[in-house]
Amino acid sequence: MSGGSFNYLYRAQDLEDLGNHLYELDEMACALAELGYAPDAAQETADLLARIRSANAHAQASTGRLTEVWKAVEWARGGDWPQSAIGEALATYRGKGRTLYELTPEEAKLIDLHRAAPDPTDEL
Numbered sequence: 001m002s003g004g005s006f007n008y009l010y011r012a013q014d015l016e017d018l019g020n021h022l023y024e025l026d027e028m029a030c031a032l033a034e035l036g037y038a039p040d041a042a043q044e045t046a047d048l049l050a051r052i053r054s055a056n057a058h059a060q061a062s063t064g065r066l067t068e069v070w071k072a073v074e075w076a077r078g079g080d081w082p083q084s085a086i087g088e089a090l091a092t093y094r095g096k097g098r099t100l101y102e103l104t105p106e107e108a109k110l111i112d113l114h115r116a117a118p119d120p121t122d123e124l
Contacts, residue, residue, distance in 0.1 A: 006031075018052055025049040069093050 009024040011017070018025065026049055032042035072089035075081040 015052070015055075018048070019056070022049065022052065025052070065093060 006024045006028055007021060009021050009028055012021050025045060029042050029045040029049060032038045032045055035042075069086070069089045072081060072085040076083050076086050
């Protein structure tokens with residue numbers, strides 16, 4: 001049999017690559033375990049797969065909660081929605097039932113610091 005039986009898993013270099021090879025990671029963990037002399041590599045492969053799946057589940061949960069906040073910021077920054085849409089989205093996100101979120105002094109300070117910071121893309 002020629003190479004490629006694990007869809008060239010060995011070429012995966014980052015989370016995006018690995019995320020596209022979950023089946024192959026599982027198969028590799030099994031293949032390593034079946035060898036009988038690579039339990040450490042089999043376990044690390046299985047652990048990596050479990051961590052990727054866990055991170056994916058956490059990411060899906062977070063994006064499900066944050067989608068409307070991100071949309072409000074993007075559309076308000078683009079001029080399509082008023083700035084108050086961000087507060088409304090945050091109020092929904094936070095479950096406060098308010099139509100407009102009032103910034104705490106700490107949040108206002110962080111926003112002011114962010115606005116005052118130089119744009120890193122200016123150096124490009």
